Amino acid sequence: MNLDFHELKKGGFIKQQGRDLFxxxxxxxxxxxxxxxxxxxxxxxxKYGRGEVHLTTRQGVEIPGVRLEKYQxxxxxxxxxxxxxxxCGPRVRSIVACPGKEICSNGVVDTRAIAGKLDRAFxxxxxxxxxxxxxxxxxxxxxKPMENDIGLRGVVYPELAAERCSLCGLxxxxxPGGAIKIINDRVSIDKKRCNGDGACIASCPNNAWVMxxxxxxxYVGGKMGRNPQLGYKMFDLVPEDDIVPLINSILAVYxxxxxxxxxxxxxxxxLGPEVxxxxxxxxxxxxxxxGGGN
Ligand code: SF4
Ligand code: SF4
Numbered sequence: 074m075n076l077d078f079h080e081l082k083k084g085g086f087i088k089q090q091g092r093d094l095f096x097x098x099x100x101x102x103x104x105x106x107x108x109x110x111x112x113x114x115x116x117x118x119x120k121y122g123r124g125e126v127h128l129t130t131r132q133g134v135e136i137p138g139v140r141l142e143k144y145q146x147x148x149x150x151x152x153x154x155x156x157x158x159x160x161c162g163p164r165v166r167s168i169v170a171c172p173g174k175e176i177c178s179n180g181v182v183d184t185r186a187i188a189g190k191l192d193r194a195f196x197x198x199x200x201x202x203x204x205x206x207x208x209x210x211x212x213x214x215x216x217k218p219m220e221n222d223i224g225l226r227g228v229v230y231p232e233l234a235a236e237r238c239s240l241c242g243l244x245x246x247x248x249p250g251g252a253i254k255i256i257n258d259r260v261s262i263d264k265k266r267c268n269g270d271g272a273c274i275a276s277c278p279n280n281a282w283v284m285x286x287x288x289x290x291x292y293v294g295g296k297m298g299r300n301p302q303l304g305y306k307m308f309d310l311v312p313e314d315d316i317v318p319l320i321n322s323i324l325a326v327y328x329x330x331x332x333x334x335x336x337x338x339x340x341x342x343x344l345g346p347e348v349x350x351x352x353x354x355x356x357x358x359x360x361x362x363x364g365g366g367n
Contacts, residue, residue: 083197085161087161095139096127097121097139098129099151099158100133101157103184103189104172114134114156117151117154121139121140123137165196167196168207169205169206169207169208170187170209173208173210180210181271187208191206191208194321195320198324202334204223204337206224207224208227222337223320224304226290228289229269229270230267230284230285230286231267231282235259238260239278239281242255248272253273287310288315291306293341305350
C-alpha cells in the first residue's frame, strides 16, 4: 500500500511505537460523546485495535494498536458512524471546552455553542505550527485557556437594580475580586476590579444584580512544551458572534508577521503584545493590560 504518512497524520492516523502500528485519534467537540458514540468506539477499538482507548489531554480518544493494512476499512467505518477524526501536525487541533453554563453551576457562557462554531471554522486548518484553542465557561478557567495559542474565557458584567437591594451585604462578602463595596448604605462596584465571574448575580437573594453584558476574554499566545508561556489577555467582552472573525484576524496577522516556524506566542512575544494587538482590526476592543495570563 502506497500511503503518505503526513497525509495520514492530517486525518488523525498517527504512527505509534511498533512496526506497522498506528493509533487512530478521534476528536470531540467540547468533550461530548453520546452513548451511541461510546458503544461504537468500544466496538471499533476491539475490532481494529487492542480493545482499549487512550483519553487525550485535548478531550479526544485514541485507539492504539491499529495495523496499517486496516486503515482504509477503519476510516470508512468511522465515517459511516459519524465519528470525528482528530488531527496532528501543523494544523488547528481539536477545540477544548469545559461544560460551561449548560451544566456547570459556575458557568456564565454557552461553551458548547462556541466550541461547535470554532470546530466548524478552524479545526484542521493548515497553519505553520500546531495551534490550540480552548474555551472556559468562567473565571475558574478549568480548561486553561491561557495555556493555549488562543484561549477564551466567559465573562459576565453586572449592573445593579438598586431599588431591589436590601443592603444585606452578601455580594460584598462573596465578590472574589473585592469589587463591591457598601458605603453609607449604598452599593457600588469598581468595574476595574470586577473579574466577570457573575458571583453577585448568582447569589443576590433579591435579584438586584442583573446581567449587563456577556462575552469572552480572549488570550493570545499561550503555549506549553519546551518553552512555556501564558497567553496575553488582549480583548475583553468579545461577543460570541465576533469570536470567529476575531480569530481569523489574529491568524492573518500571525501569518503575515511570523518568521519561519514560529508559534503564535513567539510572534506575540517578539513584537510585543501591545504592538500585536494594535495590528488586529477589531473595533470592539477594550483596554486590557497585556501581561501574560490574568
Ligand atoms: S471553567 Fe467555570 S464553567 Fe467551566 S467547568 Fe470550570 S468552573 Fe465550570
Ligand atoms: S446581595 Fe443583593 S441585596 Fe444583598 S447587598 Fe448585594 S445587591 Fe443588595
